[in-house]
Amino acid sequence: MELPGSAAHEIMKPGGRVLRPDNDIRPRQSAVLILLYEKNDELELIMIKRAEYDGVHSGQIAFPGGKKESNDNDLMETAFRETKEEVGLNRTQIDIMGKLSPLWIPVSNMCVHPYVGFYNADPIFVIQEKEVQKVLTFPLKELLKEKTITKSIFSGRKYSIEAPCYKVNGEKIWGASAMILSELITILKN
Numbered sequence: 001m002e003l004p005g006s007a008a009h010e011i012m013k014p015g016g017r018v019l020r021p022d023n024d025i026r027p028r029q030s031a032v033l034i035l036l037y038e039k040n041d042e043l044e045l046i047m048i049k050r051a052e053y054d055g056v057h058s059g060q061i062a063f064p065g066g067k068k069e070s071n072d073n074d075l076m077e078t079a080f081r082e083t084k085e086e087v088g089l090n091r092t093q094i095d096i097m098g099k100l101s102p103l104w105i106p107v108s109n110m111c112v113h114p115y116v117g118f119y120n121a122d123p124i125f126v127i128q129e130k131e132v133q134k135v136l137t138f139p140l141k142e143l144l145k146e147k148t149i150t151k152s153i154f155s156g157r158k159y160s161i162e163a164p165c166y167k168v169n170g171e172k173i174w175g176a177s178a179m180i181l182s183e184l185i186t187i188l189k190n
Helices: 005-011 075-087 175-189
Strands: 028-039 042-050 065-067 094-099 103-105 110-119 132-139 149-155 160-168 171-174
Touching: 005 175, 028 075, 028 175, 042 075, 065 075, 075 094, 075 110, 075 132, 103 175, 110 175, 149 171, 160 175, 171 175
Parallel strands: 028 110
Antiparallel strands: 028 042, 028 065, 042 132, 094 110, 103 110, 149 160, 160 171
C-alpha cells in the first residue's frame, strides 16, 4: 500500500511550514512510536505531554520518541528505547504493525520516523519526569470524527502561530504530532 504522506501531512500543516528541507540541510534522525492498546473493547492511543522546559517543544502533546543515538542499531530500536525511557513500556509487549512516512520538523531540524505498534497488555506507565509531564490516552474513534479538527493559536518562547489541531479530551494536538496523526487517520479511513 502506498502511504498518503505529504497529502495527509498537508491537512494539519501549520501555515507557512515547509515539508521538505533544502538539499544542503542534513536533518538529525529520530523516531516515535504511535502506540495503540485495547481498553474496554476500544482502541486507545498513547501520547505524552512534554515537560515544560526552555525549548521549542515545551509542553506539547507528542508521541513517545526522540533522536537516534549512536548505539541504536536502527530507527525502530530508537522508537522502542525512547518509549521505554519516557513511559516505561517494554518492547516485549509491542507488536509493530507498520511505519508511516518520515516527517521533517524544521524548528528542531529532525526527520522523525513514525512506527505504529500495538501494546499487548494493560499499560502501566512509569514516566520520566524530566521529559514527560504526563501520559495521555485518547479513544482512537474520537480522533476519527471530523469535529475534533479545529484551529487554535499556539505560542512558545519564540513563536505564535495559528495552526490546525485535533481537540480531544480538552487537549490540543498540533504541529508534527497532528501531521503524523493525519496520515494514520487517512489510512484508517481508507
